[in-house]
Amino acid sequence: MEVKRAKRQKVKAAVAYIGASGSGKTLGMLLTAYGMMREKYPDMNDQEIWEKIGVVDTEHERATLYADMTIQGESIGQFLHVNLTAPFSADRYQEAINVLKQEDAEVVIIDSLSHAWENEGGFLDLQQKFGGNFQAWAKVKPEIQKFVKSITANDVHILASMRTKQDYQVEESDTGKLRIRKMGLKPIQKDDLEYEFMTVFQIDQDHYAAATKDNSTMFEGQMEKITPDHGSKLYQWLEEGIDVKQMEEESRQSMIHSLREKATEDEAIEKDIQELEGKAEQSLDDMEMRLLKRVEKIISEKQSA
Template sequence: MGMIRFIPVTQINDPLTLSIGLSGGSGTGKTYSALLMARGIAEVVTGRSGAPIGYVDTENRRALHYKQAFPEMMHFDFQAVDDNGKVVGFGPERWIEVIDAAEDAGLPVVILDSFSHAWEGVGGVLDLHATTLDRLTRGDDSKKDQRSQLAWAEVKPKYRRLIDRIVRAKTNIIICTRAKPVMQDFKTGKNARKTKTRRADVPWDPAADGDLMFEMTTMVILDPVAPGCPVHQIKVADQFKGLLDARRPMGVDTGRAMAEWAKGQGDAQKQKEILDRARTEARKGTESFRTFWNSDEGKEHRELLRTILEDCQKLAQDADTAAATNDDDPFGLPPIQNDGMTAEQRAELEAAEREFEGRRDEA
């Protein structure tokens, strides 16, 4: 226990590292956006323009289409076969080696494109699971449902070690993943099934592990209707809402601003305080939020506040509804949920409990 030491944050001055997730289908601008952002990050980290950008390319050297525009690119052709033509795949251990090499090379930022190969490529997690399941069942398809979780228990720790390596990387990482369209319910206009994003309004499903995106510093899904624009913001903290405007493509300035935040500079904290204040006023109702919106502070930060306007409108409407509720009739009040879960989370928990009970009965 003598090795444990708590350090005052005022004494911690080393910069944070960024892990940025960009997902999207073909033609959404993932590669170009990643290179632009990486350029901005590299400039801030090194203090000079033209700083090297690491690029791990699994897409048949597709990044070299941009080599004239980005002469600072340090390219690695990441293939499923070795120099002797032997299939080695895209297993988690190989990706860890790539990140180790990027750090050893002193690269200020590295782009992994496409990281979907780690999930669904040759030797990726899904392939490893299928291979492991075949070994556990010895080809008996009737046992696959029973042994599937055992196979995942063997494969998932390898993948989790890779995710942990990404989170703890000493270099900045931009992860590009493919995304596939989700079947839509034409009656509701929403997704016909749940997706890894766990949001009904995002019509794209990243070809990656559902947990990966929530480990990122920030995670967005690009849409072909607006290439390079962070249209679907899956995980965007308040510090970045002013930087990631769904109406504007991400670029060098985006990467530069995020890197400044990581160094403890810039005005990200002030922006977060303004957004928090806006939400506080919205929780008081429509009139309170409208007053704040039209105040001198609201007018000064109008563009920033637009990034959460839809959320604030809903908060204000909910507050108005709650204020109009007749407290004199306890049976007219909505039921109180004491567990703090949303309806969707509660449904998932109940489904998991039913599945557990079913397996226990089978045992």
């Protein structure tokens, strides 16, 4: 087990938006996604930016109502859209994400995750099929883990909503009249799912969002409507770290260059490399770092013998 110094890495977003019906979760996610892609592609026109955004829609295609609309001064374009119907299994969610990835979506909005809990094919449904008792959850757990991985360990940015169980409160308005206010309570999903996200926005019925969890610390203590600026800031934070994949590729290319130089200077080494490429059925250019290190070790051992 190796101990290394922790280094900040580039990561993909995993952000949750929690609120009652009508709180503005879908709009908030669309605006965040637009801000992220506008930050990444400042030279693209708006429609090209919207084509980088995909929505997995479990809400009877309601997300499409926002297309080509101007809301809060922001124009929403024609984003990519997948209508996800029952069964709402972990595999079906991942399938929908994959379809959008194939269309080059870089931000995937899932609206919503709640169907994977209580609707047909969801975890409660699965638990009943496995016997409906406490022991049945052990059989459901692998599906839940698969579902969580789709959201938090994907290679695209994921913005996901969760509906809340609703309650109503009677309160007095500024004019002295009584009004009924819709209140959002517990998210409709497994109890600790929100802890899997890097940032969680709780949105009230006036469309104001508060970050109840925020690894970036950028949104702590704020109570405001979500705008593309949230996405812009989020993307900048995600990009601050070291690009590990790029560093690994640079190291790989450096090793290939070193081996090629040795082969140019020594015919015996060139012959050894050709022989090793034949055994691996790969050229140096296609080898993973693991194989390149093995080739380098073999060459070094022959040189020192």
